[in-house]
Amino acid sequence: MSSQTTITKTIADLLSLVENKYGVGVGLELLRQLGGHNIVSDKGEPPDIPSISNGNHPQVVIVGAGIAGLVLALELKERGAKVILLEASSRCGGRNLTIRPGELIQEESFPAQKCNLPSGQYFNAGPGRISHHHRAVLHYCRRFGLSLRPYFTLNRGALLHRWLPQTNQDIFVKNRQVLFDGLGRLSELAFKGSTSLNLQESLPHDLALALNDWLQTFGGVDEKGNYQEDGKNGYQLIRGGRHDKGKSCPALELEQILGLRLWYDDPRRSPDVIDEQLTMFEIEGGNDGLVSALESALGDCIRLNHGVEEIVQDEGGVTLKGSLTNDSGQTFQLKCDRIVITAQPPVLKNMRIDVGDAWLEAFQALPPRFAVKVAGWMKRRFWEEDLGIYGGITFTNLPIQQIWYPNNGFLEQNGGLLVLAYSALEYGEALGKIAPDIRCLAVQELASRIHPQIKSESSHLMTIAWQNIPYIYSPWMAWTPEKYNQYFHQITRCDRRIAFAGDWCSHLPAWQEGAIRSAYDLIEWALYGKE
Structure with missing residues (x-):
């Protein structure tokens, strides 16, 4: 070879080489390909499923006018299905409820x-908040022109309170103290551990330097690996004029953080869990604005105070029977091609539904929350x-x-x-x-x-x-790993002419996003019978 090839030692070297030769844009694309900067392409829109064009408009009944039922009804109606949306209570929205x-x-x-x-x-x-990851919810907010404002799940100035029952004492620390003092103490351990374990010697020199810089920058440790509070954890004496330099809050000791279990009582580390990371939103005027918009778009498709009691299916279609819940004592019966039930298992287990034993067993086995x-x-x-x-x-x-x-x-x-x-x-x-x-x-x-x-x-x-709350009886369903493996993939399938939707039929239980995504899953089946 007439020229010598230089092998880059690190990803940083590789990116620098690519950027120098081909430009920053190509370097960024390489970074994305390496998984360092994924781009979200999903816009939260419903799947691109064509409308009915052959004149064979299916009759679809949806049971439950929560978010899943409302969204599915709207998407089916706009694609040519004949839709009836039944709701047992006197209002739409299900668990989306704003009180005035x-x-x-x-x-x-x-x-x-x-x-x-x-x-x-x-x-x-x-629902109190909408995640920026929940693109389907945001799609309908955008579609209906609903104004959003920030919801501050995270406030470093809010408190973490610990009651000590043994002494009847109340301990208060700021969120920022738990975070930054905790990072500092962990960084001390990491710095000293990397030295005693010769970790830095096992790294290339530039990465060893980067490790030290990382621990000093994010952990607040000095060149000897000791945590030095610098105001990120708050000020005991506030900063002010020329004579008011301020004084940082004393750092929490590692023993205090561990002894008081300061990471408890926020068991998923909200707001660090993915669905609660900033930015989050709420709808101006109340989060039921989404319900009102969907309800207005559906018009007379909705029938309130219709409690479904029995659903039977055969090769010719589905028959459902029920009674009005407004004390009139009237009963009703409907026939349709397909039916989607969006009620939760605590409600379903009290209905007579003509589905396989696996579904019925799951409804009994899934506990309410x-x-x-x-x-x-x-x-x-x-x-x-x-x-x-x-x-x-x-x-x-x-x-x-x-x-x-x-x-x-x-x-x-x-x-x-x-x-x-x-x-x-x-x-x-x-x-x-x-x-x-x-x-x-x-x-x-x-x-x-x-x-x-x-x-x-x-x-x-x-x-x-x-x-x-009548007709709901649970804020959400919590899938344990055992119950998930046993039932989830079975009951989220369609049983001939009957299917189920709702946040509990998704991988985002307890979130409106899960309800909408589960509705999206059933659009093609409800229109054409294709699962």
Whole structure:
């Protein structure tokens, strides 16, 4: 060979070589090909399935006017199907529910609660946020011209509260302290561990230098590997004028972080979990704006107060029977070509549905989950005035689990809505067994351990336990690995002329995105019978 070939030692060298010779654009494309910068091509739009063109318009009945049912009904209607959307309750939306002044929250077996919020205010009792990853939800927001505003899942200035029952003490740290002091302490271990394990000697020299720089930049350690707080974790004495240099908060020790289990009570590391990473959104005027838009587009396809009790299928079609839920005592019967059921298993197991044993077994085996929200109107925005908390979430090991701060109306003088509890799992189950008025008072007492101002500033409290809401009976379904392997791929298939949709039939349970994606899966089958 007349010329000597130089072998690059690192990916960084390779990228630099490509950029120098072919330009930055080619270098970026190489980086993408290597998996370093994936581009999302999915726009969240429904699949490109043609409309009916042969005049054979199928009759499709959809049971349940939640997000999955509404979206599927709209896409089928626009492609030429004859669609009837049945809803057992008196409203559309399912778990997408926004409560406004004068409206009622009716839990089964408990007295109704009337919303007494100030005029123009509302409480998102169901979905509170939309992820930027949830492109299908955003597709319909864009299509219907729904205005969005940021939802601050992450606020480094919010709190992490730890109640110590042994001594009845309350410990408070800022979110930023847990993050940056935690990174610092881990970086100390990594720095010293890499030295003692000779890790740096096993790396090329440039990567060993990069490792040190990474630990110093992100972990805040000095050249000796000791963590030095530099203000990222907050200031004990604030910075100010020429004489006010400020003083960083004392760093949490590794023993404190570990001993207090400061990563607990936010078990999925929200807002670091993929579906809760910034940017997140909420719909201006209430998250039920999506429901209203879909409902308006469907018009008279929707039949409210229609409870389905029995579904039978044969080679000629599907017959369903039911009765009106408005106390009229009337019954109804419908025939159709295909039917899609979007209700959750706690509802399905009480219906007579002509499907295989695997489906029926799954409906009985999948347990419901529990979730409780308690919200209160505060006369003064004390979290802003007293603590400098603007939006976001505080986490606690108390049964209330989370406190949500409003993401709008900053600095307003007439107060704001505080979500005092968002409790799930065993805490949600326990709180849901308590009458709503007592539940509100209990949560107010617990939340006051974190914010004592709540007792004097509360003017109205309200609550919802989703496991107590008729025709829903569960906030979401949680697929355990065992149940997933046993049932998921079976019951998300169509059984002849019957199919199921909803977030529980997707890989995004508990999210509206999952509901829409499951609806997308059934468009072609509902139109043409092709699975």
